[in-house]
Amino acid sequence: MRIIVIGGDGYLGWPTALHLSARGHEVAIVDNLVRRGYDNELGTHSLTPIVSIQERIAVWKKLTGHTIELAIGDICDYSFFEPFFCTFAPEAVVHFGEQRSAPYSMIDRRHAVYTQTNNVVGTLNLLYAIAEHAPDCHLVKLGTMGEYGTPNIDIEEGYLTVTHNGRTDTMPYPKQPGSMYHLSKVHDSHNMMFACRVWGLRATDLNQGVVYGIDTAETLHDPRLVTRFDYDAVFGTALNRFIVQAVCDMPLTVYGKGGQTRGFLDIRDTLACVELALNSPAARGEFRVFNQFTEQFSVQQLADIVVQAAAKHGIGARIDHIDNPRVEKEEHYYNAAHSKLIDLGLQPHFLSDTLIDSVMTTIKMHMHVVRANLVMPTVKWRN
Numbered sequence: 001m002r003i004i005v006i007g008g009d010g011y012l013g014w015p016t017a018l019h020l021s022a023r024g025h026e027v028a029i030v031d032n033l034v035r036r037g038y039d040n041e042l043g044t045h046s047l048t049p050i051v052s053i054q055e056r057i058a059v060w061k062k063l064t065g066h067t068i069e070l071a072i073g074d075i076c077d078y079s080f081f082e083p084f085f086c087t088f089a090p091e092a093v094v095h096f097g098e099q100r101s102a103p104y105s106m107i108d109r110r111h112a113v114y115t116q117t118n119n120v121v122g123t124l125n126l127l128y129a130i131a132e133h134a135p136d137c138h139l140v141k142l143g144t145m146g147e148y149g150t151p152n153i154d155i156e157e158g159y160l161t162v163t164h165n166g167r168t169d170t171m172p173y174p175k176q177p178g179s180m181y182h183l184s185k186v187h188d189s190h191n192m193m194f195a196c197r198v199w200g201l202r203a204t205d206l207n208q209g210v211v212y213g214i215d216t217a218e219t220l221h222d223p224r225l226v227t228r229f230d231y232d233a234v235f236g237t238a239l240n241r242f243i244v245q246a247v248c249d250m251p252l253t254v255y256g257k258g259g260q261t262r263g264f265l266d267i268r269d270t271l272a273c274v275e276l277a278l279n280s281p282a283a284r285g286e287f288r289v290f291n292q293f294t295e296q297f298s299v300q301q302l303a304d305i306v307v308q309a310a311a312k313h314g315i316g317a318r319i320d321h322i323d324n325p326r327v328e329k330e331e332h333y334y335n336a337a338h339s340k341l342i343d344l345g346l347q348p349h350f351l352s353d354t355l356i357d358s359v360m361t362t363i364k365m366h367m368h369v370v371r372a373n374l375v376m377p378t379v380k381w382r383n
């Protein structure tokens, strides 16, 4: 297939582009490199040393003979995106290219407006490009489990059948997102559903949980193929942060009571899920929603798992319950369906000591560059 990977320089987009290229697909990366710009803005960095996207692609070509096309530009700029889209003529697009940090979106008005403009306008441009130039193209879009929030009933995969005043209908599952970023994903979902219903597009919304891990089969070929790895309080995510904190002898930062429960998955399963979705596309006019995670954990459970794994390495990690900078339930019911990707053949990599050990090994190689001042949260949901 001819596949565009939007956001192909990011944590998940880069290893996904390699994975698809390794399977013989013709891959093009579109990225405006804004993620590297956020690092300049915030003084953050990837713990793993990442080379330029041009060098990454050149190394991949030298090692495997596979070419990955590159278009540096902003998908919000239709005068850039439309001609590239027409020339490449994709059969599928995997869309990772959004501002994805909840804390970043909550810094202030400007960051909230930027996040929602970047994410919603970019996706809207993509929907128009597909509708106008390649209506058969399958859109595989990264959404988030956080669109649903933490309702006191089971979470279904995208839709809920409701009986009201004696009549029954199936409609989008109610959304109660927890940040301006998560809200942007809800807006995207509505726009995609509209485009499928009205223009007959085909789209799969992958409502992904929190991802952990670093290495994939393809990135392990050469150190210059490593993906980025964030541990700071704005872009670092829970489990990845906890492992860095344990290795660097810092307390594990559980926010509040730690009963916040979320879906989690290994980065290798992100790649597998995207591939499964691409291999069995949605039908024309269908807006499919898959909940993309493999296990549920509370933040406290994750911290406990990391403390135990660290002990095996002789590290005496400890947990600090710090004031929660976010507004979120710290004790709640959580039971989310996630069977559609399993039905398509997903064989999950469940969280294991082996995975934590391998992440610890990589972190140890780079721990001398960890900046302690980036670890504690400074962005608050409410001042």
Ligand code: NAD
Residues within 6 Å of the ligand: 006, 007, 008, 009, 010, 011, 012, 013, 030, 031, 032, 033, 034, 035, 036, 073, 074, 075, 076, 095, 096, 097, 098, 099, 100, 118, 122, 142, 143, 144, 145, 208, 209, 210, 211, 212, 228, 237
């Ligand atoms: P990332 O920030 O590392 O990568 C996103 C990439 O998109 C970056 O390289 C950035 O430069 C690019 N980008 C952003 N806006 C763009 C634009 N307007 N035009 C072109 N390129 C643009 O993020 P990630 O962790 O790889 O996440 C990828 C996607 O997966 C996001 O949509 C995110 O919401 C979703 N997701 C991530 C996680 C996670 O735990 N990392 C979990 C669930 C969902």
Ligand code: USQ
Residues within 6 Å of the ligand: 100, 101, 102, 103, 143, 144, 145, 146, 147, 182, 208, 209, 210, 211, 235, 236, 237, 238, 239, 241, 253, 254, 255, 256, 258, 260, 262, 263, 299, 326, 328
């Ligand atoms: N948390 C802590 N301590 C930390 C960091 C986080 O207790 O040091 C808690 C948070 O308060 C939250 C939970 O862990 O309750 C998850 O936070 P996170 O920062 O790991 O993840 P989140 O902000 O939800 O966002 C990440 C990605 C985002 C993706 C989302 C999937 O950055 O792109 O959409 O995970 S989900 O959570 O399912 O919505």
